[in-house]
Amino acid sequence: EAGVTQSPTHLIKTRGQQATLRCSPISGHTSVYWYQQALGLGLQFLLWYDEGEERNRGNFPPRFSGRQFPNYSSELNVNALELEDSALYLCASSLGGNLGTDTQYFGPGTRLTVL
Amino acid sequence: AQSVTQPDIHITVSEGASLELRCNYSYGATPYLFWYVQSPGQGLQLLLKYFSGDTLVQGIKGFEAEFKRSQSSFNLRKPSVHWSDAAEYFCAVAGAGTYKYIFGTGTRLKVLA
Numbered sequence: 001e002a003g004v005t006q007s008p009t010h011l012i013k014t015r016g017q018q019a020t021l022r023c024s025p026i027s028g029h030t031s032v033y034w035y036q037q038a039l040g041l042g043l044q045f046l047l048w049y050d051e052g053e054e055r056n057r058g059n060f061p062p063r064f065s066g067r068q069f070p071n072y073s074s075e076l077n078v079n080a081l082e083l084e085d086s087a088l089y090l091c092a093s094s095l096g097g098n099l100g101t102d103t104q105y106f107g108p109g110t111r112l113t114v115l
Numbered sequence: 116a117q118s119v120t121q122p123d124i125h126i127t128v129s130e131g132a133s134l135e136l137r138c139n140y141s142y143g144a145t146p147y148l149f150w151y152v153q154s155p156g157q158g159l160q161l162l163l164k165y166f167s168g169d170t171l172v173q174g175i176k177g178f179e180a181e182f183k184r185s186q187s188s189f190n191l192r193k194p195s196v197h198w199s200d201a202a203e204y205f206c207a208v209a210g211a212g213t214y215k216y217i218f219g220t221g222t223r224l225k226v227l228a
Binding site for chain 1: 164
């Protein structure tokens, strides 16, 4: 069974540009989560999508947005890039529904570098 | 406030030695607890999880963790470390219906041959 996949592996942008990151969940999973892993800050929750709807977001500005497609894959968009957006962006998927009994499985991440 | 603390940023052990990685949490309700491992350049792999029941949880790769409610701890242990265990380890907490994990800042494990 294929795991969570993310593309691209690396992405280099300049300040003010937009970045689009993609994630394909494990087959059968309907929930997708996005996390930012910045150096020294650990993993910070960004967004949760389930059944095509945004269910919750973390403490990030509105220029971080995304969507989930009918096939449950997801995009994360970061507008007006700033230097501090440089980080590893991790996507995770789960079966959906109650997180308490739902384990999240992570992809390998996209390394975003903003110059 | 909900939080997870991993007090040790770096730990170095010799191959074959025992290991204990500490995790303390602050959470208002009954927590669900997880340990993940991240090898360089890779995503997070689930080692084990605790939802309820037996407070000693067995995971993959010979790891185990013990939930101690009175100490708000969920420490990860392994009796004999292998060189391939060198990685970064993350503890996380969540609750039913809260739909987001709160991660600790990680502990980087170095294994000496």
